[in-house]
Amino acid sequence: MEKEDVVDELIQKVAEAVPHISSGLMHRREYVGEENPSDEKMMEADVWANEFFKEKITSIEGVGQFASEEEHEVTDCGEGLSVAIDPLDGSSNIPTNNLVGTIVGIYDGVLPCSGEDLVAAFYILYGPLTTVTVARNGQVDEYVVEESSGDEVNLYLASEDVEIEGKKTYGFGGNKSWFESFEELEEEFSDEFKLRYGGSLVGDFNQMLHHGGVFGYPAKEGYDNGKYRILFEGNPMAFIAETAGSASSNGDRSVLDVQVDDIHQRTPFFAGHPDMVERIEERAL
Ligand code: AHM
Ligand code: MG
Secondary structure, eight states: OOHHHHHHHHHHHHHHTHHHHHHHSTTOOSEEEEEOTTSOEEEHHHHHHHHHHHHHHHTSTTEEEEEETTOSSOEEOSSSEEEEEEEEETGGGTTTTOOEEEEEEEESSSSSOOGGGEEEEEEEEESSSEEEEEEETTEEEEEEEEEOSTTOEEEEEEESSOOOOOBOEEEESOGGGBOHHHHHHHHHHHHHSEEOOOSOHHHHHHHHHHHBEEEEEOOBTTBTTOSEEIIIIIHHHHHHHHHTTOEEESSSSOGGGSOOOSTTOEEOEEEEOHHHHHHHHHHOO
16 A cells, blocks of 8 residues: 555544544543553553554554554554554543543654654544644645544545744643743743643644644653653654644754654653744753
């Protein structure tokens, strides 16, 4: 199968899972007493969504590897592209019914590999509308997912060739443990820009994508490499940001340029207007 067709099928298969995932969250909001490879508590919904997506994705012809934020090892499943997924990003938002998402990176390389090997990336946002935001072939498009009959869904193109414009909002995670230099920078930003922060990478990034500005999660005390996992979160979102005409950074250079040696490697993460990202690079680290 051509790589383009594999990407198409991945988007379609993950979107088809949306009604099942949305309706299944209600009864899976308890923590299961286990930790994921990043030593974070797993909710029943995390485990269940991972299994569901894994089955769908590994059965696609043209997918060669599958890796998940919720699994220690990479699964080999044939020949072809490598898929890295954060099945439920922001799952700590589920009990309060705030935004969550699913993030998918599609790499043409053997995992772990760097963001330069990404051929496409997309995220699902489970919001008032469920949307799929896709970056590929130099363009970002946003689709609304609508359930149709049986297991099928329709994807309606809502915004074509989305570009990140302007500097309206800012938002940064991890505020209890920021380093002093970052606190100073945040104070400056709070005088100039409007704060929007919801505790979900997908939700917060999506807001920045539409309003313009910057979103990030810096290195902080106890987390010298930040919180986000580069393969499942940092790279796909950086790829979407850069494809939408803005910048990404780990505080020093584009997230996509960072060498990745470990499946669960973390990274500081910033994405948004190039001027704002540049100010972070100058001051924060
Ligand atoms: P998760 O994928 O395990 O849910 O973790 C990532 C989430 C992001 O969506 C969000 O930006 C961040 O963790 C919030 O972190 P914190 O709880 O430190 O504010
Ligand atoms: Mg996540």
